[in-house]
Amino acid sequence: MASPHPLLVFDHAARAYGEVTAVAGVSCTIAAGSFVALVGASGSGKSTLLKMVNTLVEPTGGKVLFGGEDVTTLPPARLRRRVGYVFQGIGLFPHMSVAENIAIGPRLTGETLPPERIAELLELVELEPGMASRMPDELSGGQRQRVGVARALAGEPELLIMDEPFGALDPITRDALGTKVRELHERLGLTTVMVTHDMAEALLLADRVLVMDAGQLVADETPRALLAGAGGEVAQSLVAVPRQQAERLAAMESPGEIPH
Structure with a gap:
């Protein structure tokens, strides 16, 4: 049986800021349908590598291929429609309603999301459709991040990239949202790449864990293999x-046993 085709390829991808190297020639292939966690200490280059995918950061060496095409040659609007992005700190526009926040991506490409699609996306992340008219400051942190996930899914992307998506949430909310994202990954047939500093989260959610250190990819293993040493x-x-x-x-x- 043939293995899934590579959706995302890092081909000696590098990024330098002057004399400082953030990412040092990383090469790896991510198959369609996989859930990959990218972990490492602060400053290891994991977020920089992730941001190369949707060209928020462009490589200064090597390249990143998405669906066989160099991401730097793709029209930004087309690329960001195919790549859903959930980022650290949630990042909802405070002056826009929940519905407007969810619809912002498609709107930038000239599409208007109908109310029924907004309601469908809210239900997908387990929020009441009636929340569409609320403002971000009326929501809890967990609800805002669910809206962030709905916004990332609005364009029906092939790839979902997530940069520390649950870092600001309490442990219970974080666990519930992680479980929900994994469920959506399966249900929608997504390819997901998630940056996290939490190795337990990576081991629980991902099929494959990439470990970064000092700008280099130093390990590429399954959770089972990592736990085995x-x-x-x-x-x-x-x-x-x-x-x-x-x-x-x-x-x-x-x-x-006496707990202590």
């Missing part, structure tokens, strides 16, 4: 925290 020193240092948490919880559940 693969990926090298940097990857295992990131896995250590969720592993220790899991071991601690298991110990607390053992008969006679």
